Amino acid sequence: MFRELKIEMPEFEKVEYKPKPVREILLEMKNLSELMIDLAYSAALFNDKELAEEVLELEKKVDTLAYLLDMTIMIAARNAEDAEALAGVAKVAGATDKISDAAADIATIVKQNIGIHPIVTKIFEQAEEHIARARVDEKSVMVGKKIGKLNLTAKIGVDIIAIRRGRDWIVKPSDDEKILADDILIARGTPLGISKFRDIAEGKIKRIVGVKDDATAK
Amino acid sequence: MFRELKIEMPEFEKVEYKPKPVREILLEMKNLSELMIDLAYSAALFNDKELAEEVLELEKKVDTLAYLLDMTIMIAARNAEDAEALAGVAKVAGATDKISDAAADIATIVKQNIGIHPIVTKIFEQAEEHIARARVDEKSVMVGKKIGKLNLTAKIGVDIIAIRRGRDWIVKPSDDEKILADDILIARGTPLGISKFRDIAEGKIKRIVGVKDDATAK
Incomplete structure (x- = not known):
């Protein structure tokens, strides 16, 4: 049983x-x-x-x-x-x-690197949505911001579907969840959006275009 | 292997x-x-x-x-x-x-009717979203309509997540998918929305309030 x-x-x-x-x-x-x-x-x-x-x-x-x-x-x-x-x-x-x-x-x-046959992966590469992970750098503009305030869905077409914080997992985080440095973010979005998302999390892009409170960015 | x-x-x-x-x-x-x-x-x-x-x-x-x-x-x-x-x-x-x-x-x-302990089900009953199935009656206003035209998401807060048509399954149907009599619809929505959805599919409600082309309803 x-x-x-x-x-x-x-x-x-x-x-x-x-x-x-x-x-x-x-x-x-x-x-x-x-x-x-x-x-x-x-x-x-x-x-x-x-x-x-x-x-x-x-x-x-x-x-x-x-x-x-x-x-x-x-x-x-x-x-x-x-x-x-x-x-x-x-x-x-x-x-x-x-x-x-x-x-x-x-x-x-x-x-284990067994790999998937290219005929299978090809179609998925063209699929609209990708999932990716990114670690939040301490210099990222995301640090200390609430997910809702970042407005990633509207701005870059990306949704944060989960956060790993050390050994804890937050699945389907609410808009009120604050992002901390070293968080591992799991996000879903278009390939272009995901690529931008990674750069923002890693602190390579300091402005999320259109986000009002990005004055805190250097 | x-x-x-x-x-x-x-x-x-x-x-x-x-x-x-x-x-x-x-x-x-x-x-x-x-x-x-x-x-x-x-x-x-x-x-x-x-x-x-x-x-x-x-x-x-x-x-x-x-x-x-x-x-x-x-x-x-x-x-x-x-x-x-x-x-x-x-x-x-x-x-x-x-x-x-x-x-x-x-x-x-x-x-097998083993059942789930009430302390578990209680919380889910309060959950925002329900999933339910409904069979489309031949007298339903849905028959012959495209999903996109029904506009169920905006009108009653319900999404059709799958259709079973005989032995075939259409998962995540597109807006262009036409609903046929006897389709089994699987839908996700608020408890109230799902209840309305069932009545519409079963032909008990003849008007989907706000849907423009419901002139075909008797």
């Missing part, structure tokens, strides 16, 4: 048991595994090893959450009725873990 | 070998499996057996595509270099199949 414990468990830095509602853990697992699939396909199709690395980072996070969820479920079940209903949750979580493993499989292919 | 053949293969109506580019098959598998995940979670969280059925329908389709892809890859590989590059594609397809299986696992839980 519960997932098998992963062999790589000792890799976890610390799996501290912090009580957290079952629904929150499951929702987080769902969001992270969906992000993993998005990133994994992009990594494979554009042979992007950096994205592949992020997928493998995400897998560790999902594994940790799966472990935390099992513990929480065991503690939450107080009678047979509870146990039955929670078994359903455990199964959904198990399937989520399987999804995350499959995404990690794809990422591993990319890391 | 290649996926194991599924035991349930005899269920396929006919797996006719029609030559199709590898990239197209893989892209279709990717889109269908992503749709499956979306539908599977919605099915689980809202205990929606109809959505669960659609997920299982989609799995059959993905299985058929996986089989077709294996055949195509075998035929396409003409030398060692080809074979190596195509092995990568086969692995990505294998992972996609695994994702689709996991989504089907979730759907099976829903069908």
